[in-house]
Amino acid sequence: MISNTTKLTRENFPINPERATLEGQNKYLGFWFFLCGETVLFACLIGTYLALKNSYSTGLSSNELFEYPLILIATIFLLTSSLTSALAVYEMKRFKFVNxxxxxxxxxLLGCSFLALEVYEFIHYVDKGFKFTTSPFSSSFYTLVGFHGAHVSFGILWFLTLMLRNAKSGLSLVNAPKYYLASLYWHFVDVVWVFIFTVVYLLGMVG
Amino acid sequence: MNDKKNTLNKQKLNKELKIQLLVFIVTLLLTVLAFVAVASEKFAPTFIAPFIVTLAVVQVIFQLYYFMHLKDKGNKEISIFLYGGLLIGVLTVIACLFIVWL
Structure with a gap:
């Protein structure tokens, strides 16, 4: 462990800065505890969606509704953003703050592009007459995908806040765990999307 | 002594980066594969559904172990949280599917 008074350089910066202090270790453990709860939250929403997806009443069904090329592009944006946040953590471990x-x-930016596509997608569906209250299928669809979109928005705000807050101070053992947890959260949001992409969109195409 | 440790750490980081790039490419390929398999409409639903869900599970394992660092030393306690959450999650989905509304 490094004491608070040591000046950090590229040479003495620890390889795992997120867990180099007791506070960092506690945050790391606590954050995984939170992610465990998030897993259950999304499991509930996915379970509800699967149970209700064939109750489309007089509205559109899943294989009449979805816009596939758009969704594939959105998925690629989100997967790539997962890689870029991993690259950011790589630069963090090398103590290269600007990179x-x-x-x-x-x-x-990639997260914003994903969100923009999702907003466009929802507007398009509403134009087709597929609204939140159209059918049990539409309600569970908008709730599940909307919850995920809200997580993406929160992740974007989290990154921006950290970036602005620490823009002048540079990297330290106090803010390294914060950046690291934001990137963990981002990977988690990406993992959830992999499931939504498969269970909602791809299985929706099968019928 | 410190220099030696530093070079070792750098090698370790660069190796990790290479693995992450590889994992990213594999994840993208699996996503496109799942998409193409469904879009071709050549396979029966009874085959395609378990097939694409398996692909998703593989991708998630890659993400968890290589991007979220579950493979690293000292992360055993953390995987308890993860598997605990997953267990409850899977049970919830099963309950919703077979018990609650049917």
């Missing part, structure tokens, strides 16, 4: 901020900024 890290840059990769996080690219992550934010």
């Amino acid at each position: 890290m901020q840059l990769w996080f900024f690219i992550t934010v």
Whole structure:
């Protein structure tokens, strides 16, 4: 462990800065505890969706509704943003603050592109007459995918807040765990999307 | 002594980066494969559904172990949280599917 008064350089910066202090270790453990709860939250939403997806009443069914090329592009954006946030953490471990901020900024841009496509998708569906209250299928669809979209928005705001807050101070053992947890959260949101992409969109195409 | 440790750490980081790039490419390929398999409409639903769900599970394992660092030393306690959450999650999905509304 490094004491608080040591000046950090590229040479003495620990390889796992997120767990180099007791506070960092506690945050790391606590954050996984939170992710465990998030897993259950999304499991509930996915379970509800699967149970209700064939109750489309007089509205559109899943294989009449979805816009596939759009969704594939959105998925690629989100997968790539997962890689760029991993690259940011790589730069963090090498104590290269500016590079890290840059990769996080690219992550934010990719996240925004994903959100823009999702908003466009929802508007398009509403135009087709597929609204939140159209059928049990539409309600569970918008709730599940909307919850995920809200997580993406929160992740974007989280990254931006950290980037602005620490823009002048540079990297330290106090803010390294914060950046690291934001990137863990981002990977988690990506993992959830992999499931939504498969269970909602691809299985929806099968019928 | 410190220099030696530093070079070792750098090698370790670069190796990790290479693995992450590889994992990213594999994940992208699996996503496209799942998409193409469904879009071709050549396979029966009874085959395609378990097939694409398996692909998703493989991708998630890659993400968890290589991007979220579950493979690293000292992360055993953390995987308890993860598997605990997953267990409850899977049970919830099964319950919703077979018990609650049917």
